[in-house]
Amino acid sequence: MTLAVTTPYTVPVGFMDALQVTILILVGAGATAVVLTRRPVHQVLVLSIYGVLMAVLFLTFQAPDVTLSELTVGAVALPIILLLALAKVRKREE
Amino acid sequence: MAYFPFVVVAWILCAGLYGIVTSRHLVHQIICLIVAQSSTYVLLLGVGYVTGAVAPYYFDVPAHTQAVDPVVQALALTDVVVEAAVTALLLSFAIQAHKRFGTLDPQELASLKG
């Protein structure tokens, strides 16, 4: 298989490597941050940021479809569902 | 660089598992489960990546340009959306447990009877 791609959208392979390594480190740090945040309400916000980081990671892996899915679900729909559940639980504790 | 993404996958999975094991709140546990699940997406996409290739969409690049594997992307794509619905189901269980037992601490819930 030939790896010579000359479309207007390609970047040099070294640059892509550096980008991927950076975003992988950020994703690892983000996962650690999500787990180490103890209060669930704060954790939902950190999860939203983690979702955006994952979306950028998928973009550097040349997967725009998965990026769209992760953005809509991980940064919007999932935090909404989580916050609604937390609101229900907190209301009963009052 | 050849194995770095997979090491990050292991790190994310172990972080999620650590959160599940040492959690004191059911919703915190569920969010750590989400993190552990997200490691599998990175693994899937990492397996299918081809260095120097473009995304598998031939709308504006000439046909037969080298592209990354589309099958793992299809898997990861449906996976992400379905996981959200299953998480909602888990949360509804947590809500009902809170209604029934009054507490959301998994270590207290384990020792409740009836």
Place this chain on the structure above:
Amino acid sequence: MTPGQRRWVFGVAVAGLAAFYLWGLSGLPGFGNYPGPYGFAILHIAVQQTDATGVVSAVNFDYRGFDTVGEEFILFAAAAATAVVLRRLRGERERPAVDQAGDREVPPTSEAVRMVALLFTGPVMVMGWWLVSHAQTSPSGGFQGGVILATAFILVYLAGEFLVLKRFSPVALTDAVEAAGAGGFAAIGLAAVLMGRAYLYDFLPLGQMPGAVSSAGTIALISFFVGLEVAAAFILIIGEMLEQTLLIRHGGG
């Protein structure tokens, strides 16, 4: 078992897991050296065979359509199960449908939030339908478009009250739409069987040129049904949770 002991047991277990994982990792061909013949074979023939320039959607709805039916039914079952689990239990009663937060001092929705939510509801719906209908040409598809469509309804809730959302999406209608989406997908596959071909065979005419919206046979149709189903499932789930938070009270509430 004390938390400290639990951590030690976990540490041993995860060390074993990591050891096995890294050992298995050494057998992989490394990041970027994907060797597999299946992916490359599909890339070579997908555009000619299905006239779809979006190969991922072609894989999702045509080559691996059977797996997507299964995933869609997971979504359907999860939404239905949420509705079942969050049913009104014995000892609870549903408050009269007046949207008030009761025991909490809730500030009225600010005008800025209402204006932005109202402004964006229309464009978000249009974008959702655009994504659903362009599965075969660009990075889009039923799943993403469906979630964005559900988000448009959430914007309605943010702009107004919960009751407005209920009027826009009554539970019976949402249930029917979700069932129609899931059933439609299965029915397209069955229609192929009734024509004497394999299940989910692509039997509609392929369009003029790859990349047009009206191309790629059943992929566009399946994507439409999947979008309907995913949107209805998410609206159902969020409606159920909102109802739990706002309407259902315990005992003498």
